[in-house]
Amino acid sequence: MTSTTTRHRLGPRRRAAGAAAATAVAALVLAGCSLTGGDGGGAADDASGTGGTADGGGKLTVVTHDSFALSQELLDQFEADTGYQLEMVAPGDGGALVNQLVLTKDSPLGDVVHGIDNSFAARAIDAGVLEPYTPADLPASAGQYAADDAGSLTPVDMGDVCLNVDHQWFTENGVPEPTSLEDLTDPAYKDLLVVTNPATSSPGLSFLLATVGAFGEDGWQQYWEDLKANGVKVVEGWSDAYYVDFSGSEGAGPRPIVLSYASSPAAEVPEGGGEPRTGAMLDTCFRQVEYAGVLAGAENPEGARAFVDFLLSPEVQADIPGQMYMYPVDDTVELPEAWARHAPLAEEPFAVDPATISANREDWISTWSEIVIG
Template structure:
């Protein structure tokens, strides 16, 4: 479910591709549908660098290999932050040809480091332009979703306590010791939630808010899985805390088998909009193949596969979503935002300040 399922899917995909189960087509199929005019015909291999939560249906990946004649392998160095760090550290000897999974909290860092080759694709769905990382086309938006506080409805009903609704509510004494979050230095959702508070209270005003959360007993863990499955009471019912930082799509995964209402929901006034991108890696000799893979990620079939595989929203607004999403996984109408260039300039400063305040 959510990030845990995505990791398992990635391992399965990597095993398939590394085992050589690709179907190789004719050489002409490797030519790009669109790219730079001087791009050469793509060779038969393509290496995709991703975060460790990437997952797509195996039949779609097999069809891509068959249609293009490409043998695709995956390299997953870690989560979104680790991914960008590794791209920068290996700039002079790239890990692969194309990257997927750079999100808007790290996009400016990747762009400024010069690890990407801009690609303007005609495959970008209408309406997805709003998620562009820059004007040069350095990164192509693929999916998006909201990181929000999730609530265990049943816990609050049993306790006879009204649920919180806003970020400010979480600092009230009746919610003391009820919230678990993830460390922004080690967790992508944790960083997104920190950015939500920056967007809500300002680049120089969020610190006081986190001091109030600390004083109100917020618990910090390193990773999403521990927060959601160990400390949160709403998923497997074992944790003591009924509030957790997760995704707006998480409640859709909690719908009981056979239907019904999930015991969890997302507090849509606490959200940060996360966008995930793909990009051509600078220095690749497989530019045409890398562009082909990005176009594949934007195809209607892959866009429709993303919700079920990665629990993110496709950037194509025309894609039909799973039935449960309309009711149980709505996006926030007014998510908090922070300009990518501001994130790039101050992200590390904010993480250090957060650590000083919350961890000590």
């Protein structure tokens, strides 16, 4: 796997934490539930233009990042309910996704997008690539994640990008586990940390933003100079960091501290149960929110709105943890049992205003590169 945003989807074993949710979703689908609201007609019945027909047929093109995943039963049910034929387009990770949407604004890649996150949301909105739409059934708990007041984007899922530690390594080596960002500059943790490049990795950018939130716009640079002096390793993507350099998952890497997600330990629960050998450092997190939206100039805007509604349906929201290892924005959805024990969200994640991110992102990445890469 080369995706920079892949989240524990390298086989059924890593989806075990979401198996109960997926089973429940499959049962609902097989029972013939509509996943688009009402009687399954709705927006599809009004579709027109080259992308859709009045009776709900036609193509619906979904543009997303390369970590998008939902149970096939749900996608099949959406097609059955609406008459649309889904076509997925994945130009890359979250950053590449927004870049492509901006570059193709005058000839959109598709009708609806999923996967723009809060580190790139302002750029997409300012570029005018979105047609505002607010679903009628937007969960109350999703309102706090609104990207703007116009409803340009709809929150769909969220999660915390955090450092993870290998409990077993620290126990065997008699070293106390770090608990804060400041700890990582201590010589006791020299050459123990691996992170990802914010220029090529969405988690890497989120971690850079966590340090901006923690140390301020004038203080994060010194923190990274200290990390570099303490032997931080930087790799291009999450998969290399987690499965090659980290000691806690496959157990092959030399570094016991890795940049990942708060949900990652739930993927490390041994088959048959027990405690994972990893844990998240919940005082190092940045909250990542992923959005969906209708693309301006879409050939099938009615179908696009129907797909946004679909992403907020209880069945899809329940499917997200097991498929994308993110939290649903609907907090009434029951989470997999392993998540309650091993994947808690941070109580006080670091935050940076989206407008500030949009105004400074490229400069911050350039400065980071000069400091850390040289």
